[in-house]
Amino acid sequence: MAENIATEQGQGPDKNGDEKRIIIRTVGLKKTYMMKDVLTQALRGVDVAIDQGEFISVMGPSGSGKSTFFNMIGALDSPTVGRVFIDEVDVAQLTAEELAYLRCHKIGYIFQSYNLIKYMTALENVTTPMAFGGVLPDEARERGMEILDLVGLKDRWHHRPIEMSGGQQQRVAIARSLANNPSVLLCDEPTANLDVNTGQEIIDILVRLNTEKGVTIICATHDHRMMNICDRLMWIRDGQIDRIANREDVHIELASIDGE
């Protein structure tokens, strides 16, 4: 798989057959923040390509530019220099409406702090993206219940976030991210705020989505269980890609780290 990581050379969906289709590709991604007259370079040129159906973990110390990288590939923020292609569509070229459509239908977001809408019930949280996408209320309700069932919260559909535990909230957040059958799932440390058991449940759900539904999952994490089940691992350091490796290659290393 390693050869697919290469950035510039021959892309195109059909090059390596359907399975190797590149879904997210960045070219020379740079981002600078202006904070109190001090320029901070969060990203210093990131080139990466992510395949369709891949489960990729992104790691890096805090302040490494990991979150910034996430926001760029999730079309949530605009890069200072460089480009982001989502399925070969240049995000920078999209109008506001098209961008909204992209965020609504193609990408699912899962945040560390869940970010559920506080005044909506679990079901409403899940059906809101559908409503934005123009799905009719009855259909949205039906589908919302199905997805809640998928994450095991069918019987809690009428609860508000405040009435649920962290794990349940994160599961609702996952359900919400799946509302419009996205191609890509962006998870920003989804298990960081959870205890070991609930974190495992979340990971199980993500794995199931990846294997059963073929959803591309890009996951920023420090959780070693997550690293264990992913296809590829990516390290970001000082705003640059430090290293990309397949899981098989890393496993030994992990073991050695654990052994220390």
Added chain:
Amino acid sequence: MKVINIDNQPWLSLPRTLKITTDGIRYRLFRASVTVAVITVAVAFLMNILAESLIKRAVASDTRERIQKAQLNSIWASKLTSPGSPESIIVETATTEKGSDLYKETQIFAKFDDKAMEEFQALAKDINYIFNFFENLDYAKRRDLIHTSEGVDILRYLSDPENYKTFYIGLSRYKSIHFGMEKEEFDALLAKLPELDATINTILEARREANAKINAILRRDYPNANNDAERLAMALPDADKEFGDSIRSVGFVFDKETVAPELARQAQRLQYTTRMKNSIKDRPVRQLIAQEANILPADVNDVLMWNFLNDKDFAEKYLVKMADSGQDIEGLSADLLVDLAKGRKEAEALERAERLTMDAGRGFMGLGERLAWLLFVSLLVCGIGITNAMMMSVTERFTEIATLKCLGALDGFIMIMFVLESCFMGVVGGTIGAIIGALIGLGRMLSAFGVNFISAIPFLDILGGMLVSVILGTLLAAIAAVLPSWKAARLAPMEAMRVE
């Protein structure tokens, strides 16, 4: 295999937008209620001022009418004894309606045909405008323009070419004052001055003649009275009988059906009132009141007397006492005394109302300039308060906005959400505020003027005012919400989340 093709995001349906907005408001009920309270107070203040000025204006015109009616006696007493002044004739003619008694009377005295009378009234209206124009000028400007002349003398003063020039130079210097008459018009008016003098002299002469005739009749009919005023006071209660015919016979237009009985009634009551006022001069009568009020007889005055005469039992006792001390109680009864006392109270209320409504009807929307300024300031404060509240509300919801944008919300939806929310709060706060403001205004005005004026209160106008202030409050809230929500909606989702 999913193929990505990008499309335009559709708009969220209105019911769903409404539901999300109302759910949000319900969740932040306390926060929202603070904003609503700000709007409520502002709108209540606005509505209060509006209601009070509307009531004041209505009461003012009602009071003028009532006073006019209640003053028939003094109007006719002065009319029958004095010919009036050129100014009073001009103002009367200018303000009366065509075809009214006064109009006809002036026509008769001036010996005008219909057309000439119409022309005279038009002229009087123009001159009245000039009177009002100079009346409303401040002293310095007035002195500069027309020196110290007053009334018709203003026109005489301005007829002088030198003064005329100074006047127009002065007008061009004071940019703030607007003289509503074209130069040609004004010239024509000045040219008519000799004609006007002649007309007024004719009228004054005719009136003088009529007054002399009335005086002769009075002297003939009441030879025992001490002076002219007393004679007239004795004659006027008969205005609906022979004396009315005498008035008509000398040339006054004096309507037998409507004016005469009312004048007679008022004159009669005035006579009784005077008699009652004199009744406390007798010591036994004073003592009765002094006992009742528990004060010294020397402190008894007519105000006290009228207060006690409100009570029918006391009035009966009082009448007996009057008769005992040898006073004339012919025509007086306990009921009449109570009625007179009530009439006095009403007259007092009228006077008070007239005093309180002196400032009504001027400035913007009849608010009076001071109130209009207050209103403007309150609107400003209200606007800033609401903007602040909305900005806070938007800022603390940046995360929510960012999340909604991640889920595919359009910028327009975010804006609509906030503007809608703001409108809701505007309508709720505005309605509560309008009701509170109107009630406070009503209460205050009623306590100031008394219940007598309840018929004069323009409820329909107040309702209209309430509608206006609700709309204004809502509009203000909506406008205040536009800027912060626009700023929030424009932000990239992650920027919004970073702000916090």
